[in-house]
Amino acid sequence: MSFIKNNLKINVFSPFKYRDFTYLWLGGVTAGMAMSMKILISTQWLYDETGSSIIVGLLGIAQLIQMPVVIYGGVMADVSDRKKLMVYTQLVSFLLLLFLGILAQAERLMPWHVFFVIIITGMTNMLGNSSRPAMLPRVIPKQYITEAIGLSSASFQVSSIISPLIFWKSFEYLGPAGAFYVAASIAFVSVFSPLMINASGESKERNKEKAINSIKEGYKFISTHPILPGLYLLDIFVTIVSFYRNLFPVFSSQLYSKGVEGTGLLNAFNSFGTIFGASIVMYTSKLKNKGQIVLVATFAYSLLLMLFGINKSLYIGLGLVALLGLTDGISMVMRQAIVQLTTPDRLLGRASSAHSFTAMGANHIGHFEVGLLSAIVGAGTTMLLGGIIASVVTLLFWVFYSSIRNYRYVSEL
Numbered sequence: 044m045s046f047i048k049n050n051l052k053i054n055v056f057s058p059f060k061y062r063d064f065t066y067l068w069l070g071g072v073t074a075g076m077a078m079s080m081k082i083l084i085s086t087q088w089l090y091d092e093t094g095s096s097i098i099v100g101l102l103g104i105a106q107l108i109q110m111p112v113v114i115y116g117g118v119m120a121d122v123s124d125r126k127k128l129m130v131y132t133q134l135v136s137f138l139l140l141l142f143l144g145i146l147a148q149a150e151r152l153m154p155w156h157v158f159f160v161i162i163i164t165g166m167t168n169m170l171g172n173s174s175r176p177a178m179l180p181r182v183i184p185k186q187y188i189t190e191a192i193g194l195s196s197a198s199f200q201v202s203s204i205i206s207p208l209i210f211w212k213s214f215e216y217l218g219p220a221g222a223f224y225v226a227a228s229i230a231f232v233s234v235f236s237p238l239m240i241n242a243s244g245e246s247k248e249r250n251k252e253k254a255i256n257s258i259k260e261g262y263k264f265i266s267t268h269p270i271l272p273g274l275y276l277l278d279i280f281v282t283i284v285s286f287y288r289n290l291f292p293v294f295s296s297q298l299y300s301k302g303v304e305g306t307g308l309l310n311a312f313n314s315f316g317t318i319f320g321a322s323i324v325m326y327t328s329k330l331k332n333k334g335q336i337v338l339v340a341t342f343a344y345s346l347l348l349m350l351f352g353i354n355k356s357l358y359i360g361l362g363l364v365a366l367l368g369l370t371d372g373i374s375m376v377m378r379q380a381i382v383q384l385t386t387p388d389r390l391l392g393r394a395s396s397a398h399s400f401t402a403m404g405a406n407h408i409g410h411f412e413v414g415l416l417s418a419i420v421g422a423g424t425t426m427l428l429g430g431i432i433a434s435v436v437t438l439l440f441w442v443f444y445s446s447i448r449n450y451r452y453v454s455e456l
Contacts, residue, residue, distance in 0.1 A: 058191040063182035063240045068195055070236030071175050072202045073229050074133055078168065079206040080226035081140060083310065085157045087210075087303055088147075088219050090292040092154065096422075099293060100414020103286075105158045106165050107407040125174040129237040132171030136164045137230040144223030152219065169403070176383065181242045188383050192376055194321075204314040211307030264390050265397050270334065271385070273440065273447045274378050275401040280436045281341055282402070285348050285429035286409025287367075288313065290422075293414065297422040299357040308357075309364050316365030320372025324380070334450030337377050338441050344370040345434035352426030381450065 058064045082102075090099050139160045146152040183191050213222040265271050287294070288310070295305030320340075344367060351363045386394040416425040441448055 056194070058183050058187050058194055061183050063242045064179075064191060066236050066239040067175065067178055067182050070129060070133070070233050071195060073236065074129075074136070074168075074171075074175075074233035076202045076206045077133075077136055077140065077226050077230035077233060078164075079202070079310075080210055080222070080229065081136075081161070081164065083207060083210040083306070084143075084214060084219060084222045084226065085161060086290075087214060087292050087306060088152075089154060089157060090296070096290070096293045096297075096414045096418045098154070099290060100411045100418075102158070102161060103407040103410025103412075103414065105161050106410070107404065108162050108165075125178045126237045126240055128174045129171050129178075130234055132167040133230060133233040133237075135167040137227055137234055139164050140223055140227035140230055144220050144227060147218070147220035147223055176379070178240075178242070179383065182240065188380065192324075192379050192383065204311045204318070207307040207310030207314070210310075211303055214303055260390070264386075265394060268385065270381065270446045270450050271394065271397070273444045274337065274381065275397065277337070277341065277437070277440050277444075277447070278378065279401050279405045281345070281433045282405035283409045283412060284432040284436075285345070285426070286406055286413050287348075287351075287364075287426065287429075290410065290413055290417065293417055294360075294422050297417065298355065299360060301357065305357065308361060312361040313364040313368040316368030317372035317375075318368075320369040320374075321376050323369075324373055324376040332450070333377055333381060334447040337374050337381075338437060338447060340370045340374040340377070342434060342437040342441075344374065345430050345437055348430030348433060349427050350430075352423045352428075352430060355423075 058068075086099055086102065089102070090096070093099075143152065143156065143160055146156055179188065179191060209225060210222060213225045217225070265275075291306045291309040291313075292303075295301045295303075295309060299305050301308075347363055347367050347370060351360065351367065354360050354363060382394050413425055413429070416428075420428075
């Protein structure tokens with residue numbers, strides 16, 4: 044009871060007391076909404092146009108092309124102005140979403156246009172995404188890092204509930220063109236939010252190292268870190284066999300015989316669950332065994348994935364994807380917190396980009412793998428197999444990768 048009382052004394056909204064964090068948060072939420080809208084609209088349009096889960100899966104390969112940029116993005120975050128990097132990269136997203144809207148309105152939109160924009164915006168987002176977590180310690184005291192990450196993730200997931208609903212209604216009533224215009228307007232907000240931050244975005248290491256030396260230093264730090272390599276490997280193995288989010292149009296059609304309505308509902312309920320997961324993490328500052336939390340949440344996620352694969356009811360499916368979001372949210376936020384808490388400021392950009400590299404790379408490979416396998420054996424069987432493999436992998440990490448299981452961190456609060 045004393046643990047609960049002590050944790051409830053923590054005001055999870057305390058980070059909003061800091062003006063700079065609020066603008067960093069706003070930029071991140073709107074950037075995430077624009078990205079979510081872009082993927083949802085593109086995936087639904089491609090599936091409607093082609094009827095092929097393989098074509099939808101190829102979006103994962105298209106996004107995989109951007110992955111080498113992730114590492115350089117970490118270097119850029121450590122040696123460049125982090126605020127300017129966020130502004131310039133989001134400006135590209137805004138302009139290209141506007142471009143897709145114009146093409147769709149003129150009825151000139153083709154699949155290669157979508158793939159082109161996905162690749163280019165993916166690259167620019169990779170350059171900018173490492174700047175946001177690297178900027179976090181400059182806008183908020185360290186003792187609030189876990190709460191700030193949890194709050195940012197929960198807020199992002201709230202926007203991820205809103206995004207599918209906006210996508211659903213805008214796509215249904217305005218068509219692809221109108222939906223792309225709505226996404227562009229959201230991206231427009233993310234362009235200007237970083238400009239309102241007072242804290243310096245300048246790097247303390249600016250011009251002191253060549254890019255290749257910076258990459259080498261980051262690699263050396265991560266490879267010799269006692270826990271980060273294990274976290275990254277766990278994320279890779281589990282995600283590749285179980286990625287499902289960007290394939291909701293396929294699941295909506297194959298499992299529940301629904302269209303855009305099912306896609307929107309599955310995305311919304313999944314994000315709703317992730318909100319609870321991220322919110323739970325905000326109350327875990329005093330829990331010591333953070334590594335064990337990651338492993339337990341990942342194992343629960345694997346079991347839920349099996350149930351999702353064998354279920355045929357949309358209503359039960361919505362509950363299952365909500366629980367999948369909850370367990371994934373706990374694991375995701377705790378991994379991000381561990382990266383932040385165990386990495387010095389001068390290396391945060393590179394550590395964050397390495398985390399993004401593994402997470403996004405696994406997502407994109409999993410996107411293609413799940414799309415391809417769904418075309419061969421069906422979406423349900425694909426999820427069942429993915430859950431079985433993910434559960435075995437998690438148990439192996441629990442037994443043989445003791446640095447994760449034994450990782451402990453005590454909050455300074």
